[in-house]
Amino acid sequence: MKKVVLLLVILLFASNFIQAKEPVSYSEKDYRNSLKITFLSWISGSTKLSYERSFSNIRQSGEFCTSLIGAGFDKYNNDPKGYTMRYGHKFFMNDIQKKSLMGFYLRPEVVYSHYTYNSQADGLRTLSKETALLGTIGYQYVYKRFLADFWVGGGYAFGTPADTYYHHGFELWHFFNSVNQNLALSFSIRLGICF
Numbered sequence: 001m002k003k004v005v006l007l008l009v010i011l012l013f014a015s016n017f018i019q020a021k022e023p024v025s026y027s028e029k030d031y032r033n034s035l036k037i038t039f040l041s042w043i044s045g046s047t048k049l050s051y052e053r054s055f056s057n058i059r060q061s062g063e064f065c066t067s068l069i070g071a072g073f074d075k076y077n078n079d080p081k082g083y084t085m086r087y088g089h090k091f092f093m094n095d096i097q098k099k100s101l102m103g104f105y106l107r108p109e110v111v112y113s114h115y116t117y118n119s120q121a122d123g124l125r126t127l128s129k130e131t132a133l134l135g136t137i138g139y140q141y142v143y144k145r146f147l148a149d150f151w152v153g154g155g156y157a158f159g160t161p162a163d164t165y166y167h168h169g170f171e172l173w174h175f176f177n178s179v180n181q182n183l184a185l186s187f188s189i190r191l192g193i194c195f
């Protein structure tokens with residue numbers, strides 16, 4: 001899984017050098033890269049940073065996000081330590097936008113979470129490794145260099161879940177007195193800058 005995510009990141013960065021530079025036909029500068037932080041991620045126990053690159057001549061972009069689990073407020077008091085990696089490919093749904101990174105989108109993505117924590121059952125240090133395949137829908141807004149990204153989605157999860165059902169990149173279904181360890185949910189807000 002780590003090799004697949006690493007390969008996707010290398011391909012995303014390599015696209016910067018492979019794609020031909022074409023003049024922008026818009027009256028306003030069209031930024032094709034962004035750096036983002038997941039808004040309020042630190043109050044849920046991690047710090048998440050993202051890089052997004054739009055592809056030329058098509059309304060698509062690739063986005064890689066990594067997080068350091070434990071760099072934030074530990075809401076479950078279980079001292080988590082580890083990381084999360086995710087890659088999503090955005091398909092923007094309208095062609096009328098004059099900005100490459102702006103608009104409604106559909107995004108399939110893969111998320112991998114790997115960390116240890118103090119188990120609520122016995123207090124022992126426990127390993128959680130969980131992967132989720134998600135489909136999300138969202139809207140990304142760009143104003144000059146400022147960017148705001150909002151989304152919600154769900155999908156399938158597998159691996160070794162944590163007893164809190166929270167994996168710092170998605171959450172397993174545990175609502176209405178029912179639990180499903182294969183149903184993953186994801187929602188968030190990211191804020192960033194374009195360049």
